[in-house]
Amino acid sequence: MGVMTLLVICSIVVSSGFLLAFLWATRRGQYDDMATPSIRMLFEDRHTDESETEHDVRHSSDGTKQ
Amino acid sequence: MKQVLDEQLAISEVQPICAHCGDVCNDVRITADDLVFCCSGCQSVYEILQTNNLCDYYSFDHKAGVSMKGAMTDEYAVLDDPDIERQFVEFDSGTTRRLRFEIPAMHCASCVWLLEQLDRLNTGVLRSEVDLMRKLVRIDIDPRRTTARAVAALIASLGYRPLIRPEGAAGSSVAMRSIYVRLGVAGFAAGNVMMFSIARYVAGPDGMMPSLRLVFDVLSILLSIPVLVFSASSWWRSAWGALRQRRLNLDVPVALGILVLFVRSVVDILMGTSEGFLDSFTGLVFFLLIGRLFQQKAFDAVSFDRTYRSFFPLSVRVSKGEHEESVRVDNVHVGDTIVIRNGEVIPCDAMLVSSGGYIDYSFVTGESVPVECVEGRIVYAGGRVVGGRLRMTVTKAVSNGYLASLWNNADASVRRTSLLDLADSFGAWFTIGAVGIAGIGGLLWLPDISMALTALSAVLIIACPCALTLAAPATLGTAMGLLGRRGIFVKNVGVLLDIAKTNAMVFDKTGTLTESEHSLSWVGPEIGNELRGSISAVAMQSTHPVSRSVERLFGASLQTVTDVEEHVGAGIRGIVNGRVIAIGSASFAGSRNAYVEVAASVAVDGRPIGSFRIVPQLRDGIDTLVGALRRDHDVYLVSGDSSRDALAFEPVFGAARMRFNASPHDKIDVLEQLARQGRHTVMIGDGLNDAGAMRAAHVGIAVTEGTATLVPACDVIMGGETLQDMANLIAYARNLRSLIWFSLVFSMVYNVIGVALAITGTLSPVTVAIMMPLSSLIVTAVSVVGARWYGRRSQWVS
Numbered sequence: 001m002g003v004m005t006l007l008v009i010c011s012i013v014v015s016s017g018f019l020l021a022f023l024w025a026t027r028r029g030q031y032d033d034m035a036t037p038s039i040r041m042l043f044e045d046r047h048t049d050e051s052e053t054e055h056d057v058r059h060s061s062d063g064t065k066q
Numbered sequence: 067m068k069q070v071l072d073e074q075l076a077i078s079e080v081q082p083i084c085a086h087c088g089d090v091c092n093d094v095r096i097t098a099d100d101l102v103f104c105c106s107g108c109q110s111v112y113e114i115l116q117t118n119n120l121c122d123y124y125s126f127d128h129k130a131g132v133s134m135k136g137a138m139t140d141e142y143a144v145l146d147d148p149d150i151e152r153q154f155v156e157f158d159s160g161t162t163r164r165l166r167f168e169i170p171a172m173h174c175a176s177c178v179w180l181l182e183q184l185d186r187l188n189t190g191v192l193r194s195e196v197d198l199m200r201k202l203v204r205i206d207i208d209p210r211r212t213t214a215r216a217v218a219a220l221i222a223s224l225g226y227r228p229l230i231r232p233e234g235a236a237g238s239s240v241a242m243r244s245i246y247v248r249l250g251v252a253g254f255a256a257g258n259v260m261m262f263s264i265a266r267y268v269a270g271p272d273g274m275m276p277s278l279r280l281v282f283d284v285l286s287i288l289l290s291i292p293v294l295v296f297s298a299s300s301w302w303r304s305a306w307g308a309l310r311q312r313r314l315n316l317d318v319p320v321a322l323g324i325l326v327l328f329v330r331s332v333v334d335i336l337m338g339t340s341e342g343f344l345d346s347f348t349g350l351v352f353f354l355l356i357g358r359l360f361q362q363k364a365f366d367a368v369s370f371d372r373t374y375r376s377f378f379p380l381s382v383r384v385s386k387g388e389h390e391e392s393v394r395v396d397n398v399h400v401g402d403t404i405v406i407r408n409g410e411v412i413p414c415d416a417m418l419v420s421s422g423g424y425i426d427y428s429f430v431t432g433e434s435v436p437v438e439c440v441e442g443r444i445v446y447a448g449g450r451v452v453g454g455r456l457r458m459t460v461t462k463a464v465s466n467g468y469l470a471s472l473w474n475n476a477d478a479s480v481r482r483t484s485l486l487d488l489a490d491s492f493g494a495w496f497t498i499g500a501v502g503i504a505g506i507g508g509l510l511w512l513p514d515i516s517m518a519l520t521a522l523s524a525v526l527i528i529a530c531p532c533a534l535t536l537a538a539p540a541t542l543g544t545a546m547g548l549l550g551r552r553g554i555f556v557k558n559v560g561v562l563l564d565i566a567k568t569n570a571m572v573f574d575k576t577g578t579l580t581e582s583e584h585s586l587s588w589v590g591p592e593i594g595n596e597l598r599g600s601i602s603a604v605a606m607q608s609t610h611p612v613s614r615s616v617e618r619l620f621g622a623s624l625q626t627v628t629d630v631e632e633h634v635g636a637g638i639r640g641i642v643n644g645r646v647i648a649i650g651s652a653s654f655a656g657s658r659n660a661y662v663e664v665a666a667s668v669a670v671d672g673r674p675i676g677s678f679r680i681v682p683q684l685r686d687g688i689d690t691l692v693g694a695l696r697r698d699h700d701v702y703l704v705s706g707d708s709s710r711d712a713l714a715f716e717p718v719f720g721a722a723r724m725r726f727n728a729s730p731h732d733k734i735d736v737l738e739q740l741a742r743q744g745r746h747t748v749m750i751g752d753g754l755n756d757a758g759a760m761r762a763a764h765v766g767i768a769v770t771e772g773t774a775t776l777v778p779a780c781d782v783i784m785g786g787e788t789l790q791d792m793a794n795l796i797a798y799a800r801n802l803r804s805l806i807w808f809s810l811v812f813s814m815v816y817n818v819i820g821v822a823l824a825i826t827g828t829l830s831p832v833t834v835a836i837m838m839p840l841s842s843l844i845v846t847a848v849s850v851v852g853a854r855w856y857g858r859r860s861q862w863v864s
Contacts, residue, residue: 004278005277005278008282016254019251023247023250026246027243031242032197035197035198036198042175
């Protein structure tokens with residue numbers, strides 16, 4: 001039965017990781033706007049001279065630098 | 067994009083459609099590049115987009131553009147004031163400043179696309195990101211290269227006027243995040259605890275090794291503690307707050323129920339008497355949070371606070387010697403000379419020092435015919451200037467103005483809604499009843515202390531009114547979202563229960579039963595098209611609203627007018643095709659028919675030939691609506707307007723239930739009197755002049771054209787075209803109330819039977835463990851499906 005105890009504790013630890021990931025995503029504002037991204041993905045990418053990387057980075061909207 | 071434009075052109079053969087906003091071009095039409103525009107504003111937006119190669123805008127939605135008719139763009143000078151700008155700044159690092167604007171006009175994929183391309187129109191913009199549901203745009207700017215004012219003016223020039231209002235931007239996502247986090251923790255704990263419990267139930271009392279059982283017990287308790295402390299914390303706070311004020315609300319028995327559930331489970335586990343109910347405890351908190359989520363989602367989707375636009379100006383131009391300066395309204399002093407332009411609202415009581423133009427007081431008094439501006443006249447806060455630019459001397463500072471007094475009256479009392487009433491009174495009786503029964507049950511077992519405690523806690527657990535805290539938000543939240551999609555915006559869920567109770571209804575007239583724009587009819591002998599054109603041509607020289615209506619009635623005219631002279635307060639005279647045409651008051655046109663309903667008389671070469679009469683534009687279906695409402699409501703008409711339309715309304719309301727020339731305070735009196743008679747009242751109005759009355763009524767409903775009007779103090783906002791759905795709304799609200807009662811009774815019976823069976827040992831513990839969350843699931847399903855079903859079954863007009 002020792003192995004059962006070990007497995008149970010392992011599974012709790014692993015699922016805690018998922019919980020923490022969820023909490024992190026929520027606090028970063030990933031669930032704030034569920035409507036606009038579904039529209040945004042329909043637009044063509046812009047091919048301009050400016051660096052592409054800058055506007056591809058998804059900023060968090062909660063102003064973490066405050 | 068080409069294809070969309072081609073399609074629009076094809077339609078435009080028959081009925082010209084503006085290439086920018088997609089509206090039908092009625093009178094004014096501008097043609098450029100083979101495209102048709104309804105106004106020069108729309109054309110200029112198109113040109114901006116074309117020069118910047120942004121015409122993809124038109125490919126995402128047919129009616130992408132926002133009509134530019136009547137738009138003003140230079141109202142953003144206030145943003146140069148750092149105090150005001152700060153309200154729109156989310157963070158500022160010196161090189162990057164993130165601005166947040168609310169833009170009520172955004173509505174489709176094209177809007178999102180264009181607003182996220184702002185960096186191509188202004189190099190100072192670093193990036194912009196849209197939140198379509200909350201109608202927000204976040205714009206990062208480089209403060210060294212551009213200003214908030216320039217950005218605001220830029221998006222306004224594209225047709226997306228940002229909301230500038232004194233109380234600062236509302237509506238944050240913090241509430242939603244907090245619910246998600248609590249829900250995540252509760253769900254995590256509930257899932258894991260349930261696994262342990264089911265393993266134990268299946269194994270039976272002796273089927274599990276004591277060491278493993280110990281691990282399960284310890285883990286269950288450890289997982290439940292964050293649920294108790296963190297996920298359920300809002301109930302502790304609410305219940306504790308109520309108890310400290312010596313009140314009982316519905317959260318008291320809920321808090322008591324879950325606390326007893328937790329304590330009893332932990333005691334049982336520690337004593338080794340049973341496996342406890344920690345699975346039920348965590349599951350219950352999880353479902354209660356889902357109820358909260360419904361409430362918050364509905365609130366966000368309807369975005370009540372964001373659907374109306376500011377009415378009161380933030381700043382005003384003060385004339386100082388040669389130049390004018392933009393000053394915040396609270397810094398305007400008595401004696402200052404202010405300048406108010408066409409379309410702007412007068413922020414404070416003042417005396418005119420210039421003539422010309424008119425003031426429309428329909429917001430404040432409900433009177434639909436505007437007042438002439440003559441030098442020396444006192445004008446009141448809340449009037450809107452039509453046609454002209456007025457200078458005036460401030461006689462009262464802003465906070466003393468008529469508008470401010472109405473506003474303050476309206477906001478003075480904090481209203482309690484029915485859901486709170488229901489929940490609070492229900493909560494009080496419930497708590498007293500449950501604690502009483504639990505106490506008696508405990509006393510009956512008394513010599514046997516452990517049995518007494520068992521009975522006591524069992525009753526408290528059954529009596530936990532979770533179904534009500536789950537059913538009401540789920541039902542009403544679903545209904546709120548449904549109504550929002552039909553153009554009926556409800557402030558909060560409790561309002562729907564208020565609506566279900568009403569039995570007296572008071573209508574305002576102007577803008578509510580009638581369209582806000584009045585129209586005219588010609589009274590007099592038939593006149594030929596050529597003379598009609600001449601009259602219209604003279605009327606077009608004036609900005610008076612009546613002249614505009616004449617132009618609409620007779621059609622725009624290209625005839626040349628010479629020797630135009632406009633006499634303020636009297637009328638206008640001009641020569642067309644050699645004939646002197648005079649339009650104006652009876653004395654001005656030499657007519658003897660000076661009735662109130664005559665808007666203007668007309669004379670040709672000094673001989674009166676007829677007059678224009680104001681026709682109230684009744685909204686469609688008002689008589690059937692009032693007829694339907696009168697079956698179970700007393701319906702009254704109380705208007706601030708003069709009684710000139712009384713005859714039109716008499717067959718609908720009956721002479722005894724109509725009242726005209728009522729001041730805003732008279733309206734409040736009418737409603738208070740009805741309330742004293744024990745009636746549950748609804749006030750349906752449109753303007754600020756009804757704000758006090760809406761506050762005095764149990765439910766205040768505002769009828770608006772579009773979303774352009776600010777309506778303080780109302781509980782429901784309906785579009786003018788949805789007014790006919792009023793009777794359906796009331797029927798729907800009553801159905802919802804029955805649905806909530808059904809859920810409540812169902813869950814009580816379910817819990818009583820379930821626990822009775824569990825105590826007598828008829829059911830196996832596994833069944834009980836499944837049945838407990840099942841009841842919450844059933845209540846949620848009945849609430850959501852029922853609210854949708856009733857909504858679909860109603861014969862909505864719009």
